[in-house]
Amino acid sequence: MRLADSILAVNDDLPIRTNLPVHSGKVRSVYWLTEQDSRRLIEEKGYDVAIDSPLAIMVISDRISAFDCIWQGENGLKGVPGKGAALNAVSNHWFQLFKDNGLADSHILDIPHPFVWIVQKAKPIMIEAIARGYITGSMWRAYEKGERDFCGIALPEGLKKDQKLPELLITPSTKGILKGLDGVPEADDVNITRANIEEHFEGFNFSSTDDIAQYEKLLKEGFNVISDALADVGQIFVDTKFEFGYVSDKAGNEKLIYMDEVGTPDSSRIWDESEFNNGNIVENSKEGFRQFLLNHFPDPDILLNKERMSERSALARNNALPVDAIIDISNTYLGIAEKITGRKIELSQNPKEEIVEILKTQYGLVD
The missing domain is CATH 3.30.200.20 (Phosphorylase Kinase; domain 1)
Structure with missing residues (x-):
């Protein structure tokens, strides 16, 4: 075959x-x-x-x-x-x-x-529900530039890249382009604050303001369940994105549920614990593939700069990646799935x- x-x-x-x-x-x-x-x-x-x-x-x-x-x-x-x-x-x-x-x-x-x-x-909640246990990725890039307010959360001075955060942080962003919400940019995947969500809870598709606390509770509980299970197989649950929505059961009762995928190598960062303890970051998620792409092309700004999207699309369309790179990411996905x-x-x-x-x-x- x-x-x-x-x-x-x-x-x-x-x-x-x-x-x-x-x-x-x-x-x-x-x-x-x-x-x-x-x-x-x-x-x-x-x-x-x-x-x-x-x-x-x-x-x-x-x-x-x-x-x-x-x-x-x-x-x-x-x-x-x-x-x-x-x-x-x-x-x-x-x-x-x-x-x-x-x-x-x-x-x-x-x-x-x-x-x-x-x-x-x-009925989807129009929020990418992101939880972070470590400072890395976009949060670190913002912090490194001097930003100390991230999604309305005040970050302390002196944090180091890839460091474990003092507590699990919820840093939501928009899911899709939401229009007419004062203080919320009309763009997909932009950071928002809890105050934005409270002010426009109906615009984000919440049935009540009480459900904001419920989604945060489910996000934290889900994160902790996965984090504990990953620790049992020597892995660190670094950060993740959940999605939520409403459905009705057979009796017609509305309930908030988890949607899309959870805790996967696509939606999360997962690090090897023993390597981390030795000062190394070994990605068991798509982040490793992102890093490969950033190193593979001579101008990584094309991949990071949203204003260069047409160049980025051409890059993906016109470049076939080495088979070894595809096999590496295959091994990563299969390996972490089999561990889990x-x-x-x-x-x-x-x-x-x-x-x-x-x-x-x-x-x-x-x-």
């Missing part, structure tokens, strides 16, 4: 029955089921959702994005072998651990295949064919 054949790069062309356009993001594609199929599956599978809840099939891919671009490798590698299965396996593991620890539910109702989730429609789950991640020989077969025979979603 060619390595390229094991990669699911295009995931928006599956023959899943839907009467809406397929939404394709950087990594996942979403197929909204028909009202009839949603109702049928809720009844057949006994999902704990209202009978009229819209359901979707969410299919992950092996594509890799960094700096808001999709990257490719030589020899026709349009993604990273094993990446999709690794991401889903990690999220599934953490969501189950959240349930075991009495935290909130997630949007996932069923897992038909390692690449596939069946999810319920949620305690199980080997098996690579599918033809994931698209498997997905179609399962959704046809076991779920009746393919004609």
Whole structure:
């Protein structure tokens, strides 16, 4: 089998029955089921959702994005072998651990295949809920420039790069472009303060101001559950991004849940603990790939400067990365996923064919 054949790069062309356009993001594609199929599956599978809840099939891919671009490798590698299965396996593991620890539910109702989730429609909170245990990344870059107010939080003097912070900090940013909110820039992924959220809680899709504290509680609890579990396998949970939303259960009660993915190498920084204790940073997350890109191209400012987005897009489009770099990131994703789950991640020989077969025979979603 060619390595390229094991990669699911295009995931928006599956023959899943839907009467809406397929939404394709950087990594996942979403197929909204028909009202009839949603109702049928809720009844057949006994999902704990209202009978009229819209359901979707969410299919992950092996594509890799960094700096808001999709990257490719030589020899026709349009993604990273094993990446999709690794991401889903990690999220599934953490969501189950959240349930075991009495935290909130997630949007996932069923897992038909390692690449596939069946999810319920949620009303998303328009916040990238970021928690930081160490000062690194964008927070360090701002601190190094002299900024001491980060998302409305006063930072003390004397912090060092990659140092553990005195306490876990919540540093939210916008999810999407929000318009008409005084004091909130009309741009995606810009830092905001808790005061911004309180002032415009409805604009961020919160049902009440009380739910702001609830999302912060769930963020901290989720972070701590993952951090403790990673410590057991010699890893440090450095920082992460969660997403939240509202759904209604079978009885019609609204509840705040975890959405998207949690604690994955895509959404988090994870460091090797023994290396860190020896003064080295070994990334077990996509951050290692970002660092590779910054070192690989002669002008890293293209990747960091949002005003050079057209040049950055051309860089990603016109450059096939070395196979060794793709294999390195594959090993990182598979390695950390296997550490976390305690199980080997098996690579599918033809994931698209498997997905179609399962959704046809076991779920009746393919004609």
